[in-house]
Every structure is written in C-alpha cells, then in structure tokens.
Amino acid sequence: MNRLKSLVIGILAISLAGCGQTVVETLNVTQGPQVNGPGAGKSIVILPFADYSQGDLQSAQRRNMVITESMTDKFISNGFVLPVQEDVFDYLVDEKIIEGTSYQQSNTASLEYELQADWSEAMKMEIRRYKNQIETDVSQSQTKSPGTHRLTPTKVAKIGRHFDADYIVRGRILEFKTRDEATWAPWKKGILPFVNGGTNRILNGFANSDEYDERNEALTGALIGSIIGYNAGSMPFSDKDSLFELSGSSSNAVLWGGAGYGIGKVTHTSGKVDQAAVQLRVWIQEASTGNVVWSNRVRVLVSPESILADNQYDTLFNLAIEKGVTTLVDHFVTYGM
Known part of the structure; x- marks a missing residue:
C-alpha cells in the first residue's frame, strides 16, 4: 500500500512540475554592431531580390523577407548601417521603380476544404490541378514580384543619395525548393x-x-x-x-x-529524406557610380543529420538561408571591400 501511495505521489509531483512552458529564444545579432568591423562607418541598402524560383506571389514575399532579414543581421554584425527596410520599399514604390502589389492569396479556401474531404485520389488530383490553375491565373494578372526591375546607374546613384548609402545590394533567388537527398545512410x-x-x-x-x-x-x-x-x-x-x-x-x-x-x-513510402535547396546570386554596387564592385553566387543544401533530427521545412530553409547569406557576406567583406 505504501508503495502504491508513493507511486501516486510521484506521478502527481511530476505532473505538477511539468505544468510550465518551454521557451526558446533566438537573438541573431548577439554581440551588437562591431565598432571596428569591416563595415564601420559605411551604409548599405538592400533592395528586394528578384525571385525566379517556383512559387506563388505570397510565398515570394515570405522568401524575400526571410532572406532580407538574414542579410540585414549579417551586415549589422559586420558594422554596416542600414535603413529600415519598409522605408526602402516605400521609396521604391514612390519612385515607381517597383509597383506595390497585394500579396493576399487567391480565394481557393473552398477547394482546400474539398481536398480534406473523402474523395478518391484521382478526384483530389483534379481539384489540385484546378486550384493551381486559379492561383497561377491570379499571379499572372498581378504585377511581377518585387526585385524584378532594371536600374540604371543614375537610378542607383539616386537611391544612394536618398539613403546616404555607400553600397546598394541587389540579388536573385534562383532556387528555393525541397528535393529528396541522394543518400543511403x-x-x-x-x-x-x-x-x-x-x-x-x-x-x-x-x-x-x-x-x-x-x-x-x-x-x-x-x-x-x-x-x-x-x-x-x-x-x-x-x-x-x-x-x-x-x-x-x-x-x-x-x-x-x-x-x-x-x-x-x-x-x-518510408525513408524519404527531405532536403532544402537554396541558390542565391548577389550583386553589390557602389552607390555613387552604380558600378558593380562585387558579385557571387551560392547554393546551399540542408537536410536532417538523422531520423531523429528536426525535418520541418522552416528549420531546413532557415538554416540554408542563414548559411548562404553568411557565406556571401563574409566573402564580400573579405574580398569585395
């Protein structure tokens, strides 16, 4: 009886001890701007990337945002000064360099609901095809995504003067997809x-x-x-x-x-190893002249290390973007300045 009593008390104690919350906190620029870093005293403006990867307009906005945020953190950690990204976007729209576009997803909620119903696989394939066609038609009827624009040296210099910048960053998203890793581990x-x-x-x-x-x-x-x-x-x-x-x-x-x-x-249907593939091309131009002072391209493949690792898409793509941006920025501050 005493053993049973002790067991019940132990279970209750463990249950009460586990009533809190697990908090995961990530601070990307932990040391703050480097006072004596390579970019100290210099300002840089990041323009929206041209997106040539597959996906709809809404996902293009998310990709651009995550890449821009990661690049902002890396430039700040190297001592560069950057304007607020919303100010950059608004200026580009006001100057008619890019066109503001609604990123709201096309209204396919009813089709999404039908995909969850108990239809045959052939019927679901037809619903998906129709849903994709609607989303494609909506995307084609809207303006192209931010970043797909041509800038003359005069326009680059104008942007540089407005933000008092030394460098202008432009780039392309060439690849942003998942693939099966070719591994037999x-x-x-x-x-x-x-x-x-x-x-x-x-x-x-x-x-x-x-x-x-x-x-x-x-x-x-x-x-x-x-x-x-x-x-x-x-x-x-x-x-x-x-x-x-x-x-x-x-x-x-x-x-x-x-x-x-x-x-x-x-x-x-088992043993699939998802791999995030991200490929970026970045140009950095001198703000005063518009001359390209540095350019490079990186492709990053990220997959879980084992069957017990986190294989969610956001984790894989965030790691791929972080690694790619870090490699590009480090190469620029080492060889491009």
Whole structure:
C-alpha cells in the first residue's frame, strides 16, 4: 500500500512540475554592431531580390523577407548601417521603380476544404490541378514580384543619395525548393528502407515510374523474406508442420516471403529524406557610380543529420538561408571591400 501511495505521489509531483512552458529564444545579432568591423562607418541598402524560383506571389514575399532579414543581421554584425527596410520599399514604390502589389492569396479556401474531404485520389488530383490553375491565373494578372526591375546607374546613384548609402545590394533567388537527398545512410533513411530499398536499387536499378518502383521494392522484400524464412530453421514451422502442402523450410519461406512483400510495399513510402535547396546570386554596387564592385553566387543544401533530427521545412530553409547569406557576406567583406 505504501508503495502504491508513493507511486501516486510521484506521478502527481511530476505532473505538477511539468505544468510550465518551454521557451526558446533566438537573438541573431548577439554581440551588437562591431565598432571596428569591416563595415564601420559605411551604409548599405538592400533592395528586394528578384525571385525566379517556383512559387506563388505570397510565398515570394515570405522568401524575400526571410532572406532580407538574414542579410540585414549579417551586415549589422559586420558594422554596416542600414535603413529600415519598409522605408526602402516605400521609396521604391514612390519612385515607381517597383509597383506595390497585394500579396493576399487567391480565394481557393473552398477547394482546400474539398481536398480534406473523402474523395478518391484521382478526384483530389483534379481539384489540385484546378486550384493551381486559379492561383497561377491570379499571379499572372498581378504585377511581377518585387526585385524584378532594371536600374540604371543614375537610378542607383539616386537611391544612394536618398539613403546616404555607400553600397546598394541587389540579388536573385534562383532556387528555393525541397528535393529528396541522394543518400543511403541508414541513420537518415531508417534500417528497413535502407536494407530493402538498397537491395532493390542494386537488383533492379531505376524504375520508369513510382508505381514500378513500388512493385520492385515489394518483390525485393518478398525475396529477402523468402531467403530468411528458408534458412530460419523451425521459425515458425518445423519439419512436422505444413502450409499449403509445403513443410519445413518451404513453409517458412512462403510465410516470410509474404511478410517481406508487405514490408516492401510499406518501406516504399518510408525513408524519404527531405532536403532544402537554396541558390542565391548577389550583386553589390557602389552607390555613387552604380558600378558593380562585387558579385557571387551560392547554393546551399540542408537536410536532417538523422531520423531523429528536426525535418520541418522552416528549420531546413532557415538554416540554408542563414548559411548562404553568411557565406556571401563574409566573402564580400573579405574580398569585395
């Protein structure tokens, strides 16, 4: 009785101790501006990036914002002075360098609701196609996204004078997407997808379609299961037992082969390793003349280190953007100034 009482008290104590909140705080510029940094005493203006990656207008705004914020943090940490980004955007709109555009998503809420309903996969594919067509038509009817504009040296100098800037930053978003990482590391894919998928790739190579690939993986699983079952001794059938008029090793091979077939079909949709791919091109121009003083391009691929790591898209893309921007800015302050 005393043990039960102690157990109940312990559970209550743990429950009460776990009633708080977990707080995660991130301060990007922890040391503040460097007084003696490479950009000390210099001002820089970041213009909206031209977005040539895939996506709608709303996602283009988010991509531009995250990249600009990351670049702002990195320039500040190197001692540069930057104007407020909203002031830059408003000035570009007032000067008719770019056109203000509504970033509200097209009204496809009803179609999104239907996608959650119990329709067949063929019907859902048709709804998605129609939804994508509506969003594409809306995007094409609106003005192009910020950043896709041509600037003459005179306009660059005018922007520089208005913000009293030394440099103007312009750039392109060339790639911003997820892809499957080409890896066979078992700590990333999982044990079963590694064994079955790897064996299937060795035996059958690449299939023409996903459907054929699923069939091949199922057959590979059946083959592996049959081999294991045939050599499993008396698990689960001994020489005295029979299955489908088969006995001993043959019975085990049939049973294990059937189990392997099912596992092979399941592992076809497992073991996916998402990878964030971000590619940026950046130009930095001298504000007084409009001359390009530095330019470079970076491509960053980020994927989870293991099956236990955080694989959410925002984490992967934030790390990719942070790494790409850091590499570009560090290269500029080292070789471009």
